[in-house]
Amino acid sequence: MLIGHIKKIIRHPVKSFGGESVPKTNVMEYGLYGDRSHVFLDETRPGKFLTITQFPGMVRYKARFVGEESMDEYPYVEITTPEGKTTAWGDDLLREIENKSKRKVSLRKYAPSLVPPGAIEEEHIQLVTDASMKKLKEIWGQEADDRRFRPNLFISLAEKTPFIEETWFGKRIKIGRDVEFEIIRHCERCMIVTVNPDNAEINAPLLKTIVKERNNRFGVYASVIKTGEIRVDDKVYLLD
Template sequence: MLIGHIKEIVRHPVKSFRGESVQQTKIMDYGLYGDRSHAYLDETKKGDFLTITQFQEMVRYQARFVGEDSMHEYPKTEVITPDGEVFDWDNEQLIKELETKSKRQITTIKYKPSYVPIGPIAVEHVLLATDASLAKIEELWGQEEVDARRFRPNLMISLIEKKPFIEDEWIGRRIKIGSEVEMEFVGHCKRCMIITVNPDNAERDSSLHKTVIKENNNNFGIYASVIKTGDIHVGDEIQFLD
Protein backbone atom coordinates (compact mmCIF):
# COMPACT_ATOMS: atom_id res chain seq x y z
CA MET A 1 0.00 0.00 0.00
CA LEU A 2 1.46 3.34 -1.08
CA ILE A 3 1.36 5.97 1.68
CA GLY A 4 3.42 8.79 0.21
CA HIS A 5 6.87 9.84 -0.89
CA ILE A 6 9.98 11.44 0.56
CA LYS A 7 9.59 15.22 0.55
CA GLU A 8 12.91 16.02 2.21
CA ILE A 9 16.00 14.21 3.51
CA VAL A 10 17.96 15.86 6.32
CA ARG A 11 21.12 14.55 7.91
CA HIS A 12 23.03 16.15 10.76
CA PRO A 13 26.80 15.63 10.39
CA VAL A 14 27.35 17.29 13.78
CA LYS A 15 25.01 16.48 16.66
CA SER A 16 22.72 19.41 17.62
CA PHE A 17 23.92 21.62 14.79
CA ARG A 18 21.60 22.52 11.95
CA GLY A 19 21.47 19.69 9.41
CA GLU A 20 21.82 19.68 5.66
CA SER A 21 19.03 18.93 3.20
CA VAL A 22 20.27 16.44 0.60
CA GLN A 23 18.71 14.96 -2.52
CA GLN A 24 19.98 11.45 -1.83
CA THR A 25 21.95 9.45 0.70
CA LYS A 26 22.66 5.97 1.93
CA ILE A 27 20.71 4.30 4.69
CA MET A 28 23.20 2.48 6.89
CA ASP A 29 22.48 -0.01 9.68
CA TYR A 30 22.50 2.94 12.10
CA GLY A 31 20.43 5.33 9.94
CA LEU A 32 21.33 8.05 7.45
CA TYR A 33 24.98 8.04 6.36
CA GLY A 34 26.97 10.21 8.76
CA ASP A 35 23.99 11.33 10.82
CA ARG A 36 25.28 12.62 14.18
CA SER A 37 28.65 11.09 13.34
CA HIS A 38 30.52 14.08 14.80
CA ALA A 39 29.77 15.54 18.20
CA TYR A 40 31.06 17.85 20.88
CA LEU A 41 31.46 16.64 24.44
CA ASP A 42 30.80 18.83 27.45
CA GLU A 43 33.72 18.12 29.76
CA THR A 44 32.11 20.19 32.50
CA LYS A 45 29.52 17.38 32.69
CA LYS A 46 32.01 14.50 32.56
CA GLY A 47 31.91 14.10 28.82
CA ASP A 48 28.17 14.16 28.11
CA PHE A 49 27.19 15.33 24.63
CA LEU A 50 26.89 19.08 24.26
CA THR A 51 23.40 19.69 22.86
CA ILE A 52 20.85 22.42 22.26
CA THR A 53 19.44 21.64 25.70
CA GLN A 54 22.55 23.13 27.32
CA PHE A 55 23.55 25.58 24.59
CA GLN A 56 20.58 26.60 22.46
CA GLU A 57 22.58 28.69 19.98
CA MET A 58 23.85 25.44 18.48
CA VAL A 59 20.77 25.57 16.22
CA ARG A 60 22.34 28.53 14.40
CA TYR A 61 25.47 26.64 13.38
CA GLN A 62 25.10 24.60 10.20
CA ALA A 63 27.13 21.46 9.54
CA ARG A 64 27.66 19.92 6.11
CA PHE A 65 29.71 17.31 4.31
CA VAL A 66 31.76 18.65 1.41
CA GLY A 67 32.66 15.97 -1.13
CA GLU A 68 31.57 12.46 -2.00
CA ASP A 69 30.32 10.07 0.66
CA SER A 70 32.80 7.29 1.34
CA MET A 71 32.72 4.15 3.45
CA HIS A 72 36.41 4.61 4.30
CA GLU A 73 36.28 8.15 5.66
CA TYR A 74 33.85 11.03 5.86
CA PRO A 75 34.00 13.91 3.42
CA LYS A 76 35.36 17.17 4.77
CA THR A 77 33.04 18.28 7.55
CA GLU A 78 32.44 22.02 7.60
CA VAL A 79 30.57 24.31 9.94
CA ILE A 80 29.03 27.64 8.98
CA THR A 81 28.77 29.96 12.00
CA PRO A 82 25.93 32.43 12.63
CA ASP A 83 28.29 35.13 11.36
CA GLY A 84 28.84 33.29 8.09
CA GLU A 85 32.37 32.11 8.77
CA VAL A 86 33.30 28.61 7.59
CA PHE A 87 35.52 26.29 9.63
CA ASP A 88 36.42 22.63 9.73
CA TRP A 89 34.29 21.14 12.50
CA ASP A 90 37.30 20.59 14.79
CA ASN A 91 39.01 23.89 14.09
CA GLU A 92 40.55 25.36 17.26
CA GLN A 93 39.10 28.82 16.64
CA LEU A 94 35.61 27.37 16.22
CA ILE A 95 35.90 25.28 19.37
CA LYS A 96 37.15 28.32 21.29
CA GLU A 97 34.12 30.28 20.08
CA LEU A 98 31.78 27.51 21.22
CA GLU A 99 33.51 27.27 24.59
CA THR A 100 33.28 31.03 25.15
CA LYS A 101 29.60 31.23 24.23
CA SER A 102 28.54 28.09 26.08
CA LYS A 103 30.84 28.64 29.07
CA ARG A 104 31.90 25.01 28.86
CA GLN A 105 35.05 23.05 28.15
CA ILE A 106 34.59 21.15 24.89
CA THR A 107 36.28 18.15 23.30
CA THR A 108 35.36 16.34 20.10
CA ILE A 109 34.33 12.81 19.15
CA LYS A 110 33.89 11.24 15.71
CA TYR A 111 32.51 7.82 14.74
CA LYS A 112 33.27 5.67 11.72
CA PRO A 113 31.18 5.87 8.52
CA SER A 114 30.26 2.22 9.02
CA TYR A 115 29.05 2.62 12.61
CA VAL A 116 27.45 5.34 14.71
CA PRO A 117 26.02 4.14 18.04
CA ILE A 118 22.42 4.92 18.89
CA GLY A 119 23.28 7.33 21.69
CA PRO A 120 24.49 10.22 19.52
CA ILE A 121 21.62 9.76 17.05
CA ALA A 122 18.71 9.51 19.47
CA VAL A 123 16.84 6.48 20.74
CA GLU A 124 16.49 4.85 17.33
CA HIS A 125 17.89 4.83 13.81
CA VAL A 126 15.72 7.22 11.80
CA LEU A 127 13.17 9.88 12.72
CA LEU A 128 10.31 10.47 10.30
CA ALA A 129 7.56 13.11 10.29
CA THR A 130 4.69 13.90 7.95
CA ASP A 131 3.63 17.06 6.16
CA ALA A 132 0.05 16.63 7.38
CA SER A 133 1.09 16.54 11.04
CA LEU A 134 3.36 19.56 10.61
CA ALA A 135 0.50 21.53 9.01
CA LYS A 136 -1.87 20.52 11.81
CA ILE A 137 0.52 21.54 14.58
CA GLU A 138 1.00 24.87 12.83
CA GLU A 139 -2.79 25.32 12.73
CA LEU A 140 -3.20 24.36 16.39
CA TRP A 141 -0.32 26.56 17.54
CA GLY A 142 -1.77 29.50 15.62
CA GLN A 143 1.18 31.83 16.04
CA GLU A 144 3.48 31.55 13.05
CA GLU A 145 4.78 29.09 10.50
CA VAL A 146 6.27 26.03 12.19
CA ASP A 147 9.75 25.36 10.87
CA ALA A 148 10.26 21.61 10.47
CA ARG A 149 13.84 22.06 11.68
CA ARG A 150 12.49 22.47 15.21
CA PHE A 151 11.61 18.74 15.15
CA ARG A 152 14.85 17.61 13.46
CA PRO A 153 13.36 14.78 11.36
CA ASN A 154 15.59 12.79 9.03
CA LEU A 155 12.78 12.15 6.57
CA MET A 156 9.78 14.34 5.90
CA ILE A 157 7.00 12.33 4.28
CA SER A 158 4.47 13.86 1.92
CA LEU A 159 1.33 11.80 2.52
CA ILE A 160 -1.16 10.81 -0.14
CA GLU A 161 -3.97 11.00 2.42
CA LYS A 162 -3.33 14.15 4.44
CA LYS A 163 -4.40 12.77 7.81
CA PRO A 164 -2.62 14.48 10.74
CA PHE A 165 -0.86 12.22 13.24
CA ILE A 166 -1.68 9.07 11.26
CA GLU A 167 1.92 7.99 11.89
CA ASP A 168 0.99 7.40 15.53
CA GLU A 169 -0.88 4.32 14.27
CA TRP A 170 2.07 2.89 12.36
CA ILE A 171 4.10 1.39 15.21
CA GLY A 172 4.95 -2.23 14.43
CA ARG A 173 4.46 -1.85 10.69
CA ARG A 174 7.17 -2.16 8.03
CA ILE A 175 7.75 0.08 5.04
CA LYS A 176 9.78 0.01 1.86
CA ILE A 177 11.39 3.19 0.57
CA GLY A 178 12.30 3.26 -3.11
CA SER A 179 13.61 -0.01 -4.44
CA GLU A 180 15.94 -1.10 -1.64
CA VAL A 181 15.43 0.25 1.87
CA GLU A 182 13.14 -1.35 4.44
CA MET A 183 12.35 -0.08 7.92
CA GLU A 184 10.07 -0.90 10.83
CA PHE A 185 8.29 1.75 12.87
CA VAL A 186 9.16 1.21 16.52
CA GLY A 187 8.05 4.13 18.65
CA HIS A 188 6.74 7.66 19.14
CA CYS A 189 9.11 10.59 19.41
CA LYS A 190 8.48 12.20 22.80
CA ARG A 191 9.39 15.87 22.61
CA CYS A 192 11.63 18.02 24.83
CA MET A 193 12.52 21.70 25.08
CA ILE A 194 14.51 21.60 21.82
CA ILE A 195 11.35 22.26 19.76
CA THR A 196 10.89 25.54 21.65
CA VAL A 197 14.11 26.95 20.15
CA ASN A 198 13.72 29.02 16.99
CA PRO A 199 16.21 27.65 14.42
CA ASP A 200 16.93 31.12 13.03
CA ASN A 201 17.58 33.18 16.17
CA ALA A 202 17.80 30.56 18.99
CA GLU A 203 15.07 32.33 20.97
CA ARG A 204 12.74 30.14 23.04
CA ASP A 205 8.95 29.99 23.08
CA SER A 206 7.46 27.28 25.28
CA SER A 207 3.97 27.61 23.77
CA LEU A 208 4.78 25.29 20.85
CA HIS A 209 5.82 22.52 23.24
CA LYS A 210 2.67 23.09 25.29
CA THR A 211 0.62 22.71 22.11
CA VAL A 212 2.27 19.38 21.24
CA ILE A 213 1.73 18.15 24.80
CA LYS A 214 -1.93 19.18 24.83
CA GLU A 215 -2.93 18.16 21.32
CA ASN A 216 -0.90 14.98 20.74
CA ASN A 217 0.32 13.69 24.12
CA ASN A 218 3.76 15.24 23.54
CA ASN A 219 4.36 13.08 20.45
CA PHE A 220 5.56 14.39 17.12
CA GLY A 221 7.17 12.09 14.59
CA ILE A 222 7.94 8.40 14.68
CA TYR A 223 11.13 6.39 15.00
CA ALA A 224 12.03 3.57 12.65
CA SER A 225 14.74 0.91 12.79
CA VAL A 226 16.59 -0.16 9.67
CA ILE A 227 15.81 -3.62 8.30
CA LYS A 228 17.49 -3.37 4.88
CA THR A 229 20.09 -0.78 3.90
CA GLY A 230 20.44 0.95 0.54
CA ASP A 231 20.10 4.27 -1.25
CA ILE A 232 17.21 6.68 -0.89
CA HIS A 233 16.29 9.78 -2.90
CA VAL A 234 13.91 12.71 -2.57
CA GLY A 235 10.74 11.65 -4.35
CA ASP A 236 11.09 7.94 -3.54
CA GLU A 237 7.78 6.21 -2.90
CA ILE A 238 7.04 4.84 0.57
CA GLN A 239 4.77 1.83 0.89
CA PHE A 240 3.68 -0.54 3.62
CA LEU A 241 4.97 -4.12 3.38
CA ASP A 242 2.15 -5.53 5.51
Protein backbone atom coordinates in the same frame (compact mmCIF):
# COMPACT_ATOMS: atom_id res chain seq x y z
CA MET B 1 0.36 -0.03 -0.14
CA LEU B 2 1.65 3.30 -1.47
CA ILE B 3 1.40 5.92 1.28
CA GLY B 4 3.41 8.81 -0.15
CA HIS B 5 6.87 9.94 -1.15
CA ILE B 6 9.99 11.42 0.41
CA LYS B 7 9.78 15.21 0.35
CA LYS B 8 13.00 15.90 2.28
CA ILE B 9 16.02 13.96 3.49
CA ILE B 10 17.79 15.75 6.33
CA ARG B 11 20.99 14.72 8.04
CA HIS B 12 22.98 16.49 10.73
CA PRO B 13 26.74 15.88 10.38
CA VAL B 14 27.25 17.63 13.73
CA LYS B 15 24.91 16.80 16.59
CA SER B 16 22.72 19.81 17.55
CA PHE B 17 23.95 21.96 14.65
CA GLY B 18 21.61 22.79 11.79
CA GLY B 19 21.53 20.01 9.23
CA GLU B 20 21.59 19.74 5.48
CA SER B 21 18.80 18.76 3.11
CA VAL B 22 20.27 16.32 0.59
CA PRO B 23 18.88 14.88 -2.67
CA LYS B 24 20.11 11.37 -1.84
CA THR B 25 22.11 9.45 0.76
CA ASN B 26 22.94 5.97 1.97
CA VAL B 27 21.00 4.43 4.82
CA MET B 28 23.42 2.67 7.16
CA GLU B 29 22.66 0.24 9.96
CA TYR B 30 22.67 3.19 12.39
CA GLY B 31 20.58 5.57 10.21
CA LEU B 32 21.44 8.13 7.54
CA TYR B 33 25.07 8.24 6.47
CA GLY B 34 27.06 10.43 8.86
CA ASP B 35 24.05 11.62 10.82
CA ARG B 36 25.26 13.04 14.17
CA SER B 37 28.68 11.51 13.47
CA HIS B 38 30.53 14.55 14.85
CA VAL B 39 29.70 15.49 18.44
CA PHE B 40 30.77 17.74 21.28
CA LEU B 41 31.27 16.02 24.63
CA ASP B 42 30.28 18.16 27.61
CA GLU B 43 33.17 17.77 30.04
CA THR B 44 31.09 19.41 32.79
CA ARG B 45 28.77 16.40 32.57
CA PRO B 46 31.01 13.35 32.05
CA GLY B 47 29.70 10.96 29.41
CA LYS B 48 27.12 13.45 28.09
CA PHE B 49 26.89 15.34 24.81
CA LEU B 50 26.67 19.11 24.55
CA THR B 51 23.34 19.81 22.86
CA ILE B 52 20.87 22.59 22.18
CA THR B 53 19.39 21.94 25.63
CA GLN B 54 22.57 23.20 27.30
CA PHE B 55 23.54 25.75 24.63
CA PRO B 56 20.64 26.89 22.40
CA GLY B 57 23.04 28.85 20.21
CA MET B 58 24.23 25.59 18.64
CA VAL B 59 21.12 25.61 16.47
CA ARG B 60 22.43 28.65 14.56
CA TYR B 61 25.47 26.77 13.30
CA LYS B 62 25.07 24.81 10.07
CA ALA B 63 27.03 21.74 9.02
CA ARG B 64 27.27 19.90 5.73
CA PHE B 65 29.47 17.32 4.05
CA VAL B 66 31.37 18.56 1.00
CA GLY B 67 32.22 15.66 -1.30
CA GLU B 68 31.14 12.11 -2.03
CA GLU B 69 30.13 9.70 0.69
CA SER B 70 32.89 7.22 1.52
CA MET B 71 32.92 4.28 3.89
CA ASP B 72 36.60 4.91 4.66
CA GLU B 73 36.49 8.57 5.66
CA TYR B 74 33.88 11.30 5.88
CA PRO B 75 33.91 14.07 3.32
CA TYR B 76 35.11 17.47 4.50
CA VAL B 77 32.71 18.93 7.09
CA GLU B 78 31.99 22.57 6.35
CA ILE B 79 30.63 24.62 9.25
CA THR B 80 28.87 27.95 8.79
CA THR B 81 28.82 30.04 11.96
CA PRO B 82 25.97 32.37 12.99
CA GLU B 83 28.14 35.24 11.76
CA GLY B 84 28.34 33.71 8.28
CA LYS B 85 31.96 32.57 8.53
CA THR B 86 32.88 29.14 7.16
CA THR B 87 35.23 26.94 9.10
CA ALA B 88 36.16 23.29 9.54
CA TRP B 89 35.54 20.72 12.24
CA GLY B 90 38.53 21.17 14.54
CA ASP B 91 40.24 23.11 17.29
CA ASP B 92 39.17 26.59 16.15
CA LEU B 93 35.53 25.54 16.25
CA LEU B 94 36.07 23.86 19.61
CA ARG B 95 37.42 27.06 21.16
CA GLU B 96 34.53 29.09 19.76
CA ILE B 97 31.92 26.71 21.17
CA GLU B 98 33.67 26.65 24.53
CA ASN B 99 33.74 30.46 24.68
CA LYS B 100 30.10 30.86 23.72
CA SER B 101 28.70 28.00 25.81
CA LYS B 102 30.89 28.79 28.83
CA ARG B 103 31.59 25.07 29.13
CA LYS B 104 34.60 22.82 28.77
CA VAL B 105 33.98 20.55 25.78
CA SER B 106 35.88 18.10 23.60
CA LEU B 107 35.46 16.80 20.06
CA ARG B 108 34.59 13.28 18.99
CA LYS B 109 34.08 11.79 15.53
CA TYR B 110 32.66 8.33 14.84
CA ALA B 111 33.57 6.14 11.87
CA PRO B 112 31.28 6.15 8.79
CA SER B 113 30.52 2.48 9.31
CA LEU B 114 29.34 2.82 12.90
CA VAL B 115 27.77 5.65 14.86
CA PRO B 116 26.83 4.37 18.34
CA PRO B 117 23.30 4.61 19.76
CA GLY B 118 22.75 7.89 21.57
CA ALA B 119 24.89 9.97 19.25
CA ILE B 120 22.08 10.03 16.72
CA GLU B 121 18.85 9.77 18.67
CA GLU B 122 17.15 7.12 20.76
CA GLU B 123 16.43 5.21 17.55
CA HIS B 124 17.96 5.14 14.06
CA ILE B 125 15.58 7.45 12.19
CA GLN B 126 13.00 10.08 13.05
CA LEU B 127 10.28 10.93 10.55
CA VAL B 128 7.41 13.39 10.33
CA THR B 129 4.65 13.83 7.76
CA ASP B 130 3.34 16.88 5.97
CA ALA B 131 -0.23 16.28 7.18
CA SER B 132 0.84 16.15 10.82
CA MET B 133 2.97 19.25 10.39
CA LYS B 134 0.03 21.14 8.91
CA LYS B 135 -2.27 20.01 11.72
CA LEU B 136 0.24 21.10 14.37
CA LYS B 137 0.34 24.57 12.82
CA GLU B 138 -3.47 24.69 13.09
CA ILE B 139 -3.40 23.57 16.72
CA TRP B 140 -0.66 26.01 17.69
CA GLY B 141 -2.03 28.86 15.59
CA GLN B 142 1.41 29.79 14.24
CA GLU B 143 3.89 28.62 11.66
CA ALA B 144 6.00 25.74 12.98
CA ASP B 145 9.23 25.23 11.06
CA ASP B 146 9.94 21.51 10.62
CA ARG B 147 13.60 22.20 11.46
CA ARG B 148 12.56 22.61 15.10
CA PHE B 149 11.78 18.88 15.18
CA ARG B 150 15.02 17.76 13.52
CA PRO B 151 13.56 14.87 11.50
CA ASN B 152 15.59 12.72 9.13
CA LEU B 153 12.72 12.07 6.73
CA PHE B 154 9.86 14.37 5.81
CA ILE B 155 7.13 12.33 4.12
CA SER B 156 4.48 13.80 1.86
CA LEU B 157 1.41 11.62 2.31
CA ALA B 158 -0.83 10.55 -0.56
CA GLU B 159 -3.83 10.86 1.76
CA LYS B 160 -3.42 13.84 4.08
CA THR B 161 -4.43 12.20 7.36
CA PRO B 162 -2.75 13.88 10.35
CA PHE B 163 -0.85 11.59 12.70
CA ILE B 164 -1.58 8.47 10.66
CA GLU B 165 2.07 7.49 11.18
CA GLU B 166 1.13 6.66 14.77
CA THR B 167 -0.91 3.71 13.45
CA TRP B 168 2.17 2.16 11.85
CA PHE B 169 3.89 0.95 15.03
CA GLY B 170 5.27 -2.54 14.56
CA LYS B 171 4.90 -2.25 10.78
CA ARG B 172 7.50 -1.74 8.08
CA ILE B 173 7.80 0.87 5.38
CA LYS B 174 9.80 0.47 2.20
CA ILE B 175 11.50 3.38 0.44
CA GLY B 176 12.78 3.08 -3.11
CA ARG B 177 14.02 -0.33 -4.21
CA ASP B 178 15.75 -1.69 -1.14
CA VAL B 179 15.49 0.32 2.07
CA GLU B 180 13.13 -0.79 4.83
CA PHE B 181 12.39 0.64 8.26
CA GLU B 182 10.27 -0.62 11.11
CA ILE B 183 8.19 2.07 12.81
CA ILE B 184 8.94 1.73 16.51
CA ARG B 185 7.27 4.35 18.69
CA HIS B 186 6.33 7.96 19.38
CA CYS B 187 8.92 10.71 19.57
CA GLU B 188 8.48 12.50 22.88
CA ARG B 189 9.49 16.14 22.70
CA CYS B 190 11.72 18.35 24.84
CA MET B 191 12.66 22.03 25.01
CA ILE B 192 14.64 21.79 21.75
CA VAL B 193 11.44 22.34 19.73
CA THR B 194 11.03 25.73 21.40
CA VAL B 195 14.33 27.03 19.96
CA ASN B 196 13.99 29.07 16.78
CA PRO B 197 16.53 27.61 14.28
CA ASP B 198 17.25 31.05 12.81
CA ASN B 199 17.93 33.13 15.91
CA ALA B 200 17.94 30.67 18.87
CA GLU B 201 15.11 32.56 20.58
CA ILE B 202 12.91 30.37 22.77
CA ASN B 203 9.14 30.11 22.33
CA ALA B 204 7.88 28.01 25.25
CA PRO B 205 4.18 27.91 24.18
CA LEU B 206 4.97 25.50 21.33
CA LEU B 207 6.11 22.76 23.72
CA LYS B 208 3.20 23.53 26.05
CA THR B 209 0.82 23.07 23.11
CA ILE B 210 2.38 19.72 22.17
CA VAL B 211 2.18 18.57 25.79
CA LYS B 212 -1.46 19.62 26.14
CA GLU B 213 -2.82 18.63 22.74
CA ARG B 214 -0.55 15.73 21.75
CA ASN B 215 0.53 14.24 25.09
CA ASN B 216 4.02 15.58 24.32
CA ARG B 217 4.29 13.47 21.14
CA PHE B 218 5.11 14.52 17.60
CA GLY B 219 6.77 12.40 14.93
CA VAL B 220 7.80 8.77 15.17
CA TYR B 221 11.01 6.78 15.46
CA ALA B 222 12.02 3.97 13.12
CA SER B 223 14.74 1.33 13.09
CA VAL B 224 16.70 0.30 10.00
CA ILE B 225 15.83 -3.15 8.70
CA LYS B 226 17.43 -3.04 5.24
CA THR B 227 20.13 -0.61 4.15
CA GLY B 228 20.62 1.02 0.74
CA GLU B 229 20.30 4.34 -1.04
CA ILE B 230 17.30 6.65 -0.80
CA ARG B 231 16.45 9.72 -2.83
CA VAL B 232 14.07 12.65 -2.59
CA ASP B 233 10.82 11.74 -4.40
CA ASP B 234 11.26 8.01 -3.72
CA LYS B 235 7.90 6.35 -3.16
CA VAL B 236 7.08 5.12 0.33
CA TYR B 237 5.15 1.89 0.82
CA LEU B 238 3.54 0.46 3.94
CA LEU B 239 4.22 -3.28 3.89
CA ASP B 240 1.74 -5.94 4.91
